[in-house]
Amino acid sequence: MSRTGRLVAVSNRVGPVRGAAAAGGLAVGLVDALRERGGLWFGWSGRTASGRGSLRQEMADGITLATLDLTQQDFDGYYSGFCNNCLWPLMHFRIDLMRFEHRQLEAYRRVNTRFAQSLARLLRAGDRVWVHDYHLIPLAEELRRRRVRQRIGFFLHTPFPPTEILSTLPEHESLIRALFAYDLIGFQTEEDLVRFQEHIRRACGGTAKGGVVTAFGRELRAGAFPIGIDVDQFHRYAFTAPGNREFARMQSVLRGRDQFIGVDRLDYSKGLLRRMDAFGRYLEGHPKAHGKVILLQVAPVSRSDLIAYRSFRQELDREAARVNGRFARFDWTPVHYLNRALPRRTLAGLYRASRVGIVTPMRDGMNLVAMEYVAAQDPADPGVLVLSRFAGAAQYLREALIVNPYDGEETAAAMHLAREMRIQERRRRHEALMRRLRARDVSRWRRDFLAALSEVPAGRQGLRKAR
Numbered sequence: 001m002s003r004t005g006r007l008v009a010v011s012n013r014v015g016p017v018r019g020a021a022a023a024g025g026l027a028v029g030l031v032d033a034l035r036e037r038g039g040l041w042f043g044w045s046g047r048t049a050s051g052r053g054s055l056r057q058e059m060a061d062g063i064t065l066a067t068l069d070l071t072q073q074d075f076d077g078y079y080s081g082f083c084n085n086c087l088w089p090l091m092h093f094r095i096d097l098m099r100f101e102h103r104q105l106e107a108y109r110r111v112n113t114r115f116a117q118s119l120a121r122l123l124r125a126g127d128r129v130w131v132h133d134y135h136l137i138p139l140a141e142e143l144r145r146r147r148v149r150q151r152i153g154f155f156l157h158t159p160f161p162p163t164e165i166l167s168t169l170p171e172h173e174s175l176i177r178a179l180f181a182y183d184l185i186g187f188q189t190e191e192d193l194v195r196f197q198e199h200i201r202r203a204c205g206g207t208a209k210g211g212v213v214t215a216f217g218r219e220l221r222a223g224a225f226p227i228g229i230d231v232d233q234f235h236r237y238a239f240t241a242p243g244n245r246e247f248a249r250m251q252s253v254l255r256g257r258d259q260f261i262g263v264d265r266l267d268y269s270k271g272l273l274r275r276m277d278a279f280g281r282y283l284e285g286h287p288k289a290h291g292k293v294i295l296l297q298v299a300p301v302s303r304s305d306l307i308a309y310r311s312f313r314q315e316l317d318r319e320a321a322r323v324n325g326r327f328a329r330f331d332w333t334p335v336h337y338l339n340r341a342l343p344r345r346t347l348a349g350l351y352r353a354s355r356v357g358i359v360t361p362m363r364d365g366m367n368l369v370a371m372e373y374v375a376a377q378d379p380a381d382p383g384v385l386v387l388s389r390f391a392g393a394a395q396y397l398r399e400a401l402i403v404n405p406y407d408g409e410e411t412a413a414a415m416h417l418a419r420e421m422r423i424q425e426r427r428r429r430h431e432a433l434m435r436r437l438r439a440r441d442v443s444r445w446r447r448d449f450l451a452a453l454s455e456v457p458a459g460r461q462g463l464r465k466a467r
């Protein structure tokens with residue numbers, strides 16, 4: 001890895017840096033990398049302002065934070081519109097929910113152009129730029145237009161959809177072409193990488209051999225770089241204060257009952273409706289579990305300004321009420337449902353207190369909750385992870401109970417199996433899963449990606465002509 005130059009991370013939202021432990025896997029991984037040799041983190045401030053406002057720069061823990069506000073119009077068109085109402089459903093294979101508007105695509109391009117204008121002025125020779133996620137696909141192309149020649153890498157946190165789905169997006173060609181201004185593109189799994197390569201071959205007349213992909217007269221590198229978590233840190237959260245206090249408190253509330261836990265942003269991709277249904281089926285098939293099992297679903301509201309999310313939330317409220325209405329007794333409510341974000345240490349304690357972790361998205365880039373649940377377990381008496389085959393994490397966490405979330409009976413059967421599993425079998429699976437988590441933790445993710453970016457042959461990065 002090159003020892004010179006800064007790391008410049010770019011993501012839709014910047015920060016927080018202090019107490020980054022509160023901010024989830026991605027922020028933690030980035031902050032560590034930026035701290036290593038002092039770096040720059042560039043992106044949206046999270047605020048809307050009446051005018052365009054100017055670039056704000058501040059230092060936090062040796063990292064320069066450079067942020068821009070968005071106008072309300074840009075926020076609506078770029079963030080709520082094209083990013084969350086069009087690209088997010090597309091990337092999760094939900095074209096039934098995809099809403100495309102030309103003016104929102106224009107706002108998306110406008111914001112990427114504005115970001116590039118500001119960022120280009122901050123870059124120094126030798127910097128490596130690492131751009132995150134679908135919000136910023138056109139950024140490198142805009143930077144190249146401004147004569148930026150530094151290495152630029154892109155990491156996609158969501159799945160990459162198959163050609164048939166991708167091609168439903170009007171103007172998808174221009175987005176894919178824009179990717180070729182990057183030097184390196186990283187995906188969560190080999191499956192995503194293969195779908196990207198397939199798309200390049202089938203729809204763009206390009207070639208893809210051993211990580212070298214060419215199309216549109218340009219060449220880039222592409223690879224799978226599965227994101228992970230800081231395993232030991234998360235384990236510590238569950239076994240030290242305040243996580244261990246939450247664990248003890250939860251245990252006293254449970255009074256010997258077994259808890260199943262789900263922790264997800266309130267998003268239709270996370271499979272919450274079918275999970276409730278599967279839990280209902282489990283209770284229906286196992287009367288002996290009545291009064292002895294609860295499902296705790298923690299699901300903070302997200303993107304609530306979008307209709308798809310509002311109506312999804314109402315459906316989920318109804319589904320949870322249906323299961324409770326059907327099975328609850330005066331001394332037992334089977335589904336406990338919280339619409340709140342919790343501190344990470346509290347979450348760790350709750351995971352530890354739960355006999356079964358239920359992670360059943362219909363489609364997910366990776367899923368860090370699955371990893372956090374495993375890391376928070378007591379190795380002497382670990383819980384069992386039930387994991388959807390459609391989470392990227394299922395490619396790596398093979399010792400989980402892997403289910404197809406479209407099959408409610410199968411998911412219910414896995415809930416039963418998980419709860420009944422003998423201790424030797426639980427320990428064996430947990431040990432193997434911890435080995436896998438350690439082998440692919442968050443520092444390996446960032447090391448591997450940045451090393452691959454540094455290895456891109458020097459030259460006019462991103463404008464390399466295909467041979």
Ligand code: ADQ
Pocket residue numbers: 023024025026157158227263264265298299300340341342343344347364365366367368369370372
């Ligand atoms: P997300 O879709 O947000 O991430 P996920 O990977 O599960 O999904 O990460 C969510 C994070 O938020 C976890 O660290 C979790 O602990 C935290 N979280 C969830 N509910 C919470 C709550 N109630 N309170 C506090 N924290 C909560 C996107 C992609 C994923 C990919 C990640 C990282 O969709 O597929 O794994 O980025 O690349």
